[in-house]
């Protein structure tokens with residue numbers, strides 16, 4: 242997690258934080274402050290350990306300034322505590338999902354469809370056009386790498402870009 246190890250005690254984390262500020266170039270300090278802000282939040286530390294979708298959603302609601310994109314990335318990769326979900330997932334297997342919502346983008350990678358690609362230095366999201374528009378209205382810049390998103394519309398099969 243941004244160079245911090247959550248297994249370490251809070252004293253160790255604090256010392257690492259001070260050390261990073263001492264040795265790293267000031268242009269990385271924002272990232273260090275941000276990383277420490279997250280790992281020193283007990284709720285965040287708990288959530289990252291359990292890595293459950295519901296936990297991340299709760300965290301997003303409970304944090305004053307939630308790092309939304311980071312949390313969304315975790316939600317995307319997290320497991321789900323709803324035991325009915327695996328069935329739902331099986332049914333949808335083989336379809337390609339929008340990064341930002343639960344719906345499929347296409348039935349298969351070879352179908353020709355319209356979709357958007359949102360890119361920064363740390364992530365590429367392949368999403369519905371409407372999802373992309375909503376997203377870009379809210380976030381123009383990545384929380385993590387600070388790059389302004391590149392947004393490209395595609396009208397092709399997913400296979401052509403993935």
Ligand SMILES: [Zn+2]
Nearest residue numbers: 339342369372
């Ligand atoms: Zn979508």
Ligand SMILES: [Zn+2]
Nearest residue numbers: 361363383386
């Ligand atoms: Zn980024």
